Amino acid sequence: xxxxxxxxxxxLGLALALLSGCAGVFVRPVPPQVNIAAIxxxxxxxxxxxxxxxxxxxxxxxxxxxxxxxxxxxxxxxxPFASGxxxxxxxxxxxxxxxxxxxxxxxxAEVARQLNDILMNQTQGVRYTLTGKVHLARPxxxxxxxxxxxxxxxxxxxxxxx
Numbered sequence: 001x002x003x004x005x006x007x008x009x010x011x012l013g014l015a016l017a018l019l020s021g022c023a024g025v026f027v028r029p030v031p032p033q034v035n036i037a038a039i040x041x042x043x044x045x046x047x048x049x050x051x052x053x054x055x056x057x058x059x060x061x062x063x064x065x066x067x068x069x070x071x072x073x074x075x076x077x078x079x080p081f082a083s084g085x086x087x088x089x090x091x092x093x094x095x096x097x098x099x100x101x102x103x104x105x106x107x108x109a110e111v112a113r114q115l116n117d118i119l120m121n122q123t124q125g126v127r128y129t130l131t132g133k134v135h136l137a138r139p140x141x142x143x144x145x146x147x148x149x150x151x152x153x154x155x156x157x158x159x160x161x162x
Contacts, residue, residue, distance in 0.1 A: 072132030
């Protein structure tokens with residue numbers, strides 16, 4: 001009978017040890033804030049355009065975020081513009097930032113629609129939406145993100161000379 005009590009006690013102690021050791025595993029990270037830091041056109045042809053995009057990732061968590069992949073889409077004025085993905089690993093420090101450089105692609109049709117909308121509406125700005133997800137290495141999970149903002153466009157009108 002003493003053996004059963006000892007076995008039960010041992011099993012209870014083991015279960016408590018496992019639960020306390022796994023307590024940190026069940027903390028769901030807060031998704032990072034992701035912003036467009038820079039965009040530059042790197043290549044353009046009749047079918048597609050390639051952009052080099054820098055994304056700034058801000059980690060609001062009190063622990064490092066080991067990211068091993070990012071997928072994103074950019075919409076301008078509610079319409080698809082460009083998309084990209086990267087499997088380059090980056091560790092965003094706790095309560096810190098990191099910049100990830102990614103190539104993105106748009107098609108001629110997407111760019112033509114955007115230019116037509118801008119010219120027809122004679123808008124001075126563009127509303128953008130950046131959506132996507134980061135893939136964490138540990139624990140293996142996906143965290144969605146979304147960022148919206150406005151970009152002012154340079155004037156398309158020529159300046160008159162005297």
